[in-house]
Amino acid sequence: MIQFTLNGRAVQTDVDPNTPLLWVVRDHFKLKGSKFGCGAGLCGACTMHVDGAAMKTCVTPIAAVADKSIITIEGLGTPDDLHPLQAAWHEHAVPQCGYCQSGQIMAAAALLDANPNPSSDEIDAAMSGNICRCGCYPRIKRAIQAVSENALAYDAMAQTEGRK
Amino acid sequence: MNTINVSRRRLLQASAVTGGGLVVGLGFTGCSGAPAPLPVTSTEGAWTPNAFLQVLPDNTIRFYTARSEMGQGVTTGLATLVGEELDVDPLDMDIRLAGVHEDYVNPAFGMQGTGGSSSIRAHYMQLRQVGANTRGLILEAAATDLGVSASALSTGNGFVLHGDKRYPYAAFVETAQSLSIEADAPLKPASQFQYIGQETKRVDAIAKATGTAEFxxxxxxxxxxxxxxxxxxxxxxxxxxxxxxxxxxxxxxxxxxxxxxxxxxxxxxxxxxxxxxxxxxxxxxxMPLEAVDTATLRRDYAAALNAGDGVEGPVEGDIDEALQSAAKIHEAEYWAPLLSHSPMEPxxxxxxxxxxxxxxxxxxxxxxxxxxxxxxxxxxxxxxxxxxxxxxxxxxxxxxxxxxxxxxxxxxxxxxxxxxxxWTREDDIQQGPFRPASLMRIKAGVDADGNLIAWDAARAGADISPDTFRSLLPALYSWMGDGMIEGVANLSEWYFEKFATDESSTEGLFEDYDHPNTRVTHMTVDHELPMTFWRSVGHSYTAFAKESMIDEMAEAAGMDEVAFRLQNTQNTPRLNNVIQVAGEHMAKMNPPEGHHLGFAAHHSFYTDVAEIAEVSVENGKIRVHKVTCVLDCGQAVNPDIVRSQIEGGVIYGLTATLYGGLNLERGAIKESNFHDYPMLRMNESPEIEVVIVNSGTKPTGVGEPGLPPIAPAVANAVYKATGQRLRSLPLQLA
The missing domain is CATH 3.30.365.10 (Aldehyde oxidase/xanthine dehydrogenase, molybdopterin binding domain)
Incomplete structure (x- = not known):
């Protein structure tokens, strides 16, 4: 029996310990917000927080998260109580198909938790594990910058450069 | 933790009292007698005046979107069209994805399908009319119930207004059901639009940012x-x-x-x-396919082009005579590989x-x-x-x-x-159906004044349409037996090989410029791999050949790339105008040292687009820093979604420009996942500026037209940066 915390709730499971966290969360705990994209840790659609760090959960065996704290997109915010990044995703009309966005937002939230004022290059570095086929990257970056502590400075810079 | 005001829709939903509904079809023509019941939610006390709308007792306005939402923002767009004339804010609507019914056909296809960047164009008048007719009925019912003239009433976001009184639309549903539907209520003039042309937020953004949207x-x-x-x-x-x-x-x-x-x-x-x-x-x-490698494809296509016995498409003037008389002629061959679509959801x-x-x-x-x-x-x-x-x-x-x-x-x-x-990701990348590979050969001539006078273009490769046709036949013709379906499908393949060009295969190769002498030839070479439509279809490769060649011809004529394009697009004025506007933008650009600007323009899905790519080549690696896109898509129903579609088209196209390419090894696809079939990521994504030019026409496509010009725009910039004319995708420096 493997025990861990899922969105603040103590849970346990007796699945095969090699089962990836993604599928335990989706198929056993029925939280469908985290997505399957590649099954090889290459696209980031499955990103969750494990003890606060962004992880690709399609290649993380459930045994590796025993006694750890897992946060999924459902634990980050809800339609009635949005995380600032989720609000920014709406404000900047980030999602297109939307399939990768749970993973994108979880990666962005981990970045801002660790570095509330990231540079453009630091955002690129933190977000490059997450693929978006619809090409929402410019808006993802804009939304992250809007939420970061640098938002005011960024707005001023954009205005100076005539981009806003 | 911040929260934002999530729009009134959610508040309405939170307090919604659901209960049954009356359903009245819009009455599109169907061949059978009684129309099939609408696949809409039955809600007590609700009024369903047509297949698209329901008014619930709590005044929730429910909208059934007939087109598939794959990210292109069509749900927001269609809700905007109906909401404009119904006078309901699209963000306040309860949006539902429609089931199958004849009332949900795409007017552009006559079937219930979404593609070809057609949705907004095809539904622009229809859904506005649906909204206007429904509003007209509500006003008529309100006039009856309130005992006043309809002309004394107006509406505001789901309410009938009379003097200083407001009544929810739902208050008049019972009377409205007894009235007959007005078929042609007047539509608003553009000057009175309150939602069309505005940058409304997407109706699906919150669901997609919270993991609650259901895929x-x-x-x-x-x-x-x-x-x-x-x-x-x-x-x-x-x-x-x-x-x-x-x-x-x-x-x-x-x-x-x-x-x-x-x-x-x-x-x-x-x-x-x-x-x-x-x-x-x-x-x-x-299988015989086991004898085929990537090199085999290209060799077989080249052999077909050399043999020259393809099917002739459009032919105008006297191409041989024109090539003889040209001041300069130039010939080149362009390659585009097999591609997988690889949507993020397998x-x-x-x-x-x-x-x-x-x-x-x-x-x-x-x-x-x-x-x-x-x-x-x-x-x-x-x-x-x-x-x-x-x-x-x-x-x-x-x-x-x-x-x-x-x-x-x-x-x-x-x-x-x-x-x-x-399907696993490996299934997705290796199984297709694919975007076909293409070998294209263009021979062009200019006169001494820089006028394009000859355009002799040929494409060899697999056809795009027959496989999709084959897969849909059994669905669309339920009376056909399996043997007959096989026969009809084979007949269509044979027809495209021998008698007519599958238009998807050559679209975009020859239509945009003025050349009075034109010959288009198509050679179907089929290695029995499954094929289908891929974002922008034939334009995804023809634009690369055509716009690279146009740059090469401009150089041959000793002319500036923009001036040459302007001079030779007199018969395509809408395209000419976006080239003009983009050219003005380009003239003002001041790229840093080592950065070069490449230009390309293309018409597809009724939309005209010109793009400028700012590119550098550092340590043998092509880097795209900025893309400026000027487009004319007529009335932009939601300019912010137009911009996002162009951004997406550019980035999808850049993946194909810089990385895309599946390889065959003994008949099997070699690549298997994102490690060897890489996608553009954020660190390689350029800044993208979108300039919308509105010629005042009704809306035209935006989901696909942003894609075709990007590969040639980058290739043309790489030529300036390095002197290397790269004619194969993905672009790889020598």
């Missing part, structure tokens, strides 16, 4: 089991022998059996099914068959196909198949093919349980 993969029904299919590495091969003993012994596995495309493994969870699938040993039949479908009833859940671009296909495979009446559309985790043409629905139905029938079929 096909998120569907869960009681007793659902998961299926993975072991597939042939070489297209079309059948299993000669199957050893499933070890797979059947794996935990959770309930059944392993053959289906038309391979061997299905059914288990309690996806993970168990995937693990067990790896244990299935299959001996596949040997193909999947959930099918439940119980006695003579079936339910299908998936996201698909072609809902029309579902009842016919499932009925044929499951042997139940078409009208007993219920289709439940979900959001599409990317489409790009891939979800116009019903492969996943066919497989899931076959598996559910044998398994006797509700089945969710899931």
């Amino acid at each position: 096909g993969l998120d569907v869960d029904v009681p007793d659902m089991h998961y299926a993975v299919v072991v597939r042939t590495p070489v297209a079309g091969a059948k299993a000669l022998s199957v050893n499933a003993e070890s797979a059947k012994a794996m935990p959770g596995v309930i059944n392993v059996f053959e289906v038309s495309t391979g061997v299905a493994v059914v288990a309690e969870t996806f993970w168990q099914a995937k693990q067990a699938a790896a244990k299935v040993v299959v001996r596949w039949e040997s 193909m999947n479908a959930t099918v439940r068959i119980e006695s003579d009833q079936a339910d299908v859940w998936t996201g698909i671009q072609f809902p029309s196909a579902v009842p016919g296909l499932v009925s044929r495979i499951a042997d139940i009446p078409t009208e007993n198949v219920r289709f439940h559309q979900t959001y599409l985790g990317g489409g790009f043409g891939r979800r116009g093919s019903p492969s996943h629905i066919i497989e899931a139905t076959e598996i559910a029938k044998v398994a006797g349980k509700p089945i969710q079929l899931v």
